[in-house]
Amino acid sequence: METGEKIRSGNIRAASRLIRDIEDGEPGTKEILKQIYPHTGGAHIIGFTGPPGAGKSTLIDALIRLLRKRNLRVGVLAIDPSSPFTGGAILGDRIRMQKHASDPGVFIRSLSTRGSLGGLSRAAGNAIHIMDAMGMDYILIETVGAGQQEVDIINHAHTVLVVMVPGLGDEIQIMKAGILEIADVFVINKAHFDGGAKLNRELLIMIDMSPIPKGDWRPPVLQIKDLEEQAAYEAGIGEVFDNMEKHRKYLFETEHMGKRMHRKMTRELEEALSSAILDPVLRAIADTGELECIIEKLVKKETDPVTVSEEIANKYLRPE
Numbered sequence: 001m002e003t004g005e006k007i008r009s010g011n012i013r014a015a016s017r018l019i020r021d022i023e024d025g026e027p028g029t030k031e032i033l034k035q036i037y038p039h040t041g042g043a044h045i046i047g048f049t050g051p052p053g054a055g056k057s058t059l060i061d062a063l064i065r066l067l068r069k070r071n072l073r074v075g076v077l078a079i080d081p082s083s084p085f086t087g088g089a090i091l092g093d094r095i096r097m098q099k100h101a102s103d104p105g106v107f108i109r110s111l112s113t114r115g116s117l118g119g120l121s122r123a124a125g126n127a128i129h130i131m132d133a134m135g136m137d138y139i140l141i142e143t144v145g146a147g148q149q150e151v152d153i154i155n156h157a158h159t160v161l162v163v164m165v166p167g168l169g170d171e172i173q174i175m176k177a178g179i180l181e182i183a184d185v186f187v188i189n190k191a192h193f194d195g196g197a198k199l200n201r202e203l204l205i206m207i208d209m210s211p212i213p214k215g216d217w218r219p220p221v222l223q224i225k226d227l228e229e230q231a232a233y234e235a236g237i238g239e240v241f242d243n244m245e246k247h248r249k250y251l252f253e254t255e256h257m258g259k260r261m262h263r264k265m266t267r268e269l270e271e272a273l274s275s276a277i278l279d280p281v282l283r284a285i286a287d288t289g290e291l292e293c294i295i296e297k298l299v300k301k302e303t304d305p306v307t308v309s310e311e312i313a314n315k316y317l318r319p320e
Ligand SMILES: Nc1nc2c(ncn2[C@@H]2O[C@H](COP(=O)(O)OP(=O)(O)OP(=O)(O)O)[C@@H](O)[C@H]2O)c(=O)[nH]1
Pocket: 050, 051, 052, 053, 054, 055, 056, 057, 058, 059, 080, 082, 083, 084, 089, 090, 093, 144, 189, 190, 225, 226, 227, 228
């Protein structure tokens, strides 16, 4: 069987290898991505973002269990180096995650934020396509909500959950800038802890004050009880799932799925163009040592970035 077919049959080993080969820049991976692309589009993609330690991985782990109980297949992509998925967290979390390793209906991968040549968002996009082609019903992406890079990754999702936790103070304030533009559902973890009610109130006020057009989706604010109170926690997870489904339904029943797909495709095209045009040019000038010379000249102000870019474009992008 060819790699593309193996992936479409849900072969976890083939998918892992392809993701690794893409990361390593192995030749031939683009052909496989082309082959599988027509078989994507079936998965609902959910982004989870929020400050470090807010409980994203814990929430995802509980959702995996819920989805598996319903016989739904799930791919998980973790983009946080400190995430339990990537092995950076405390032992208990790692053991919890490993439970899923033997389940063929679960495929968990992590992407490192370090040394990801050619853009993390593109790498995430490719990994999502692979999981989608594998026939996953849901793809859950975890990122720590901070910079533009994370927002770019989140743009690959259909539904975005922002996970928050009381007591983080300033970090939350920082996160609030622009958060409404990306959040479809807010989840307050450990909601009954000190500051939980205040956080809830603040989020509701923020949503009330935002100019959401009438009839459009208003992000619900869900409150999750402590993990230790197992039944209450599970009930909270059920509510998260219900709201994921509600949002999915909303997207399909309105023009919003189309809008999101437009945004997603714009992003993917930009990333593919950068892979097809920018990367080879950068590689070419790096290999010849030209890049270093250019940077030296720039540092000494012997030239400027605009002039240099024009010269490079003339040299490398001129039609045959
Ligand atoms: N008591 C309690 N602890 C929780 C709860 N949810 C998560 N935790 C713990 O809080 C810590 C952080 O949770 P994670 O799920 O790793 O948080 P995260 O948002 O994925 O963190 P990063 O990936 O580092 O950004 C872990 O030790 C969890 O076990 C909860 O509801 N109650």
